[in-house]
Amino acid sequence: MTSHTPDNSHEHIAFIGGGNMASAIIGGLLKRGLPAGQIQVIEPFSEQRARLAQQFQVEVSEAPGASLNCAALVVWAVKPQTFREAAEQSRAHTQNALHLSVAAGIRSDTIARWLGTERVVRAMPNTPALIGQGMTALFARPAASAADRLAVERVVQTTGAYLWLDQEQQLDAVTALSGSGPAYVFYFIEAMVQAGTEMGLSPEQARHLAIGTFVGASALAQESTEPPEVLRGRVTSKGGTTYAALTSMEQSGIKARFIQAMQAARQRASEMGDEFGAS
Numbered sequence: 105m106t107s108h109t110p111d112n113s114h115e116h117i118a119f120i121g122g123g124n125m126a127s128a129i130i131g132g133l134l135k136r137g138l139p140a141g142q143i144q145v146i147e148p149f150s151e152q153r154a155r156l157a158q159q160f161q162v163e164v165s166e167a168p169g170a171s172l173n174c175a176a177l178v179v180w181a182v183k184p185q186t187f188r189e190a191a192e193q194s195r196a197h198t199q200n201a202l203h204l205s206v207a208a209g210i211r212s213d214t215i216a217r218w219l220g221t222e223r224v225v226r227a228m229p230n231t232p233a234l235i236g237q238g239m240t241a242l243f244a245r246p247a248a249s250a251a252d253r254l255a256v257e258r259v260v261q262t263t264g265a266y267l268w269l270d271q272e273q274q275l276d277a278v279t280a281l282s283g284s285g286p287a288y289v290f291y292f293i294e295a296m297v298q299a300g301t302e303m304g305l306s307p308e309q310a311r312h313l314a315i316g317t318f319v320g321a322s323a324l325a326q327e328s329t330e331p332p333e334v335l336r337g338r339v340t341s342k343g344g345t346t347y348a349a350l351t352s353m354e355q356s357g358i359k360a361r362f363i364q365a366m367q368a369a370r371q372r373a374s375e376m377g378d379e380f381g382a383s
Contacts, residue, residue: 115255116175117138117143117175117176117177118145118178119144119146120168120178120181121147121180121181121183127234129260130143136258145165146168153165172198173200176202177201177259180203188218191218191219202223202225202248203221203223204227204260206227208279209379210226210377211381212272225248225252228279230282233264234263239264239265240263240265241275242256242260243275244268279370280369
């Protein structure tokens with residue numbers, strides 16, 4: 105996970121779709137010094153277009169057109185269900201561009217077929233990208249050069265950390281782990297807040313304590329060279345309160361069921377690739 109100083113002096117980047125993930129990337133690029141005049145967004149919804157123009161002062165259009173011809177990089181931030189239609193409308197103008205897809209579930213061979221180019225990189229980001237704390241996994245097709253990969257890194261690093269994968273099928277596991285992962289964290293925070301309030305804390309107190317605990321424990325795990333099981337063991341004195349909680353979890357099979365749930369997410373990611381690539 106390397107950081108590079110971007111050279112954005114001649115870059116022109118087009119975004120197909122202007123939702124939350126596109127906004128996170130655009131905001132990061134502007135903070136890194138890319139002029140707003142070198143960014144354009146294709147967004148069909150008028151309210152979203154108005155928000156993007158007001159927030160970022162970038163060029164916003166309702167539909168693809170000849171202005172896409174000057175884009176060196178096209179970022180696909182559309183819903184999977186609308187990707188193919190958007191690709192058909194845009195491909196005549198983007199043949200010479202590098203393409204970066206953040207759309208879930210659509211495999212790179214499908215994207216390459218829809219766009220008529222092999223210069224495709226797939227990304228699986230997650231929602232902490234909205235505050236610059238994202239984790240994004242990347243896979244590049246063979247036609248994407250080393251320079252293409254650097255161009256993608258300059259864009260993705262504005263939203264947090266990134267990790268290159270050697271095999272595209274690993275993106276299904278990434279989807280289950282880090283792509284869907286923030287929802288798991290929110291789920292456990294939700295449970296901790298509920299338990300805290302049932303034990304006599306106010307909702308505000310329980311929320312503050314639960315979120316602070318996740319933030320602190322994550323920071324400790326990130327900075328430590330020791331594996332999570334060792335860190336967990338240091339908090340768990342036999343016969344103590346943490347031991348009682350973890351014993352209850354083990355008896356309930358929580359870890360096994362959690363792993364099973366992540367396998368279900370991976371399976372669904374694979375199924376989505378089959379569904380969208382079928383035609």
